[in-house]
Amino acid sequence: MRLTGKTAVVTGAGSGFGEGIAKTYAREGANVVVNDLNAEAAQRVASEIAHAGGQAIAVQGDITREADWHALRDAAIGRFGSVEIVVNNAGTTHRNKPVMEVSEAEFDRVFAVNVKGLYWSVRAFVPHFRERGGGAFVNIASTAGIRPRPGLVWYNGSKGAMIVASKALAAELGPDRIRVNCVNPVIGDTGLTAEFMGVPDTPENRARFVATIPLGRFSTPQDVANACLYLASDEAAFITGACLEVDGGRCV
Ligand SMILES: NC(=O)c1ccc[n+]([C@@H]2O[C@H](COP(=O)([O-])OP(=O)(O)OC[C@H]3O[C@@H](n4cnc5c(N)ncnc54)[C@H](O)[C@@H]3O)[C@@H](O)[C@H]2O)c1
Numbered sequence: 296m297r298l299t300g301k302t303a304v305v306t307g308a309g310s311g312f313g314e315g316i317a318k319t320y321a322r323e324g325a326n327v328v329v330n331d332l333n334a335e336a337a338q339r340v341a342s343e344i345a346h347a348g349g350q351a352i353a354v355q356g357d358i359t360r361e362a363d364w365h366a367l368r369d370a371a372i373g374r375f376g377s378v379e380i381v382v383n384n385a386g387t388t389h390r391n392k393p394v395m396e397v398s399e400a401e402f403d404r405v406f407a408v409n410v411k412g413l414y415w416s417v418r419a420f421v422p423h424f425r426e427r428g429g430g431a432f433v434n435i436a437s438t439a440g441i442r443p444r445p446g447l448v449w450y451n452g453s454k455g456a457m458i459v460a461s462k463a464l465a466a467e468l469g470p471d472r473i474r475v476n477c478v479n480p481v482i483g484d485t486g487l488t489a490e491f492m493g494v495p496d497t498p499e500n501r502a503r504f505v506a507t508i509p510l511g512r513f514s515t516p517q518d519v520a521n522a523c524l525y526l527a528s529d530e531a532a533f534i535t536g537a538c539l540e541v542d543g544g545r546c547v
Contacts, residue, residue, distance in 0.1 A: 297528040299324035302375040304367060304420075306358050306412070307385025309336025311485030312435060315516025316382055316523045321349030323524060325380070328371040329353045332385070350375075358385050358412035364419035377427055380527045381420050383413050383457075384435040391446035391493025402449050409453035413460060421473065429472030433526045434461050435519070436477040436538065442546045446493050454479075458538055465536030474535040476526045481542035483514035510543030 298320055308317040309331030321327045321344040329344070331337035334355035341353035354370045356363035371378050387408045389401040413434065424430030439447055440454030458477055465475040482491055482504050494500045505511060522541045525531055540546050 296324035297524060297530070298380075301379040301527070302326040302328065302371060302377060303380035303382060303527065304328040304330060304371050304378055305382040305384055306330045306416070307332075308340055308382075309333045311487070312480065312483065312516050312519045313382070313384040314340050315520040316384060317351070318344060318347075318349075319517070319520035319524055320380075320527070321347070321351055323528075325527075326350040326375045327352075328367065328375070328378075330356050330358070330367055330385070332357050358383075358415065359407040361415050361418070364415045368419045368423065372423070378420065378423060378430070379427070380431045380433065381416055382433045382435070382523060382527070383416050385412060386435065386437075386454075386487075388447065388450040388487055388490050390490050391444075393446065394448040397449055405449050405453050406456075409450075410456045410460070413457055417464065421468065421471075424468075424473045425471050430474075431527050431531075432461070432464070432473070432475045433523050434475070434477045435523075436461070436479050438479050438481045438540060438542045438545050441479065441538070441540075447491065450491075461538075462536045469535055474526075474531070476531070476534060476536070477538040478519060478522045478526065479538055479540045479542060479546070480514045480519045481508055481540075481545040483516070483519070485516070488513075508543040508545045509547065512543060514541055514543065 305317045307313040308329040329341045337353035341351040344351035436457045437454040439451040440458045443451035
């Protein structure tokens, strides 16, 4: 067990990669706080963890709202005493389409969730990590932030912002023993897949994406969770400011 004695908050853990991360952390001994905008989804994942013998609570909340971050932090500390790991996983995208067709509302939503969500996460948890003498942020960015595809301009930009902010946070918070790392998944089979593709999710259209991935398949929640497990564990005690591609070679 690689996370025994630690408590992890995982945002957007009601489905997709976040669900995989939450369940993997719980199997490795962590107490897990399952956050999602969707209360039912968060509760389902927390219940499944509990049925498998793990420790988890569900906390509904919107990561774009400061008050929801305070409630999330207070619920986590209230139930488990402290938090050692925060996984900033919740994210969203505009549909894959030409840049001139992305509305202001879509742009604002993408940056509110993918960038401002990280801002509030830092504001809510850095004081707690400082008091505790350290902590770890694991931020789910994307290959989109370093090897952008056409049709996803503002999503790509938001993930690039997350990557640079994470490196800057690593530099600034290192003296507080707060580690900040990113994981960059390539396209995976989750709630966002159809939006990323921008075309019907058919075998033929999937094949076009798979053709750009040397290892020849989409990423899975377990692939992403395995990288997040390493970065949150003590094995990564000297790793900060890193960006780990989980992309089957897409960014080579
Ligand atoms: N699926 C991919 O191909 C892919 C590739 C690279 C990176 N990512 C990133 O992975 C992360 C997880 O996405 P996923 O692919 O698992 O999609 P998903 O839609 O399956 O999961 C995202 C979860 O986040 C929740 N969420 C959305 N907005 C929220 C908010 N404001 N507050 C709290 N929760 C919110 C959703 O309800 C959902 O349960 C995202 O940051 C995404 O950008 C996904």
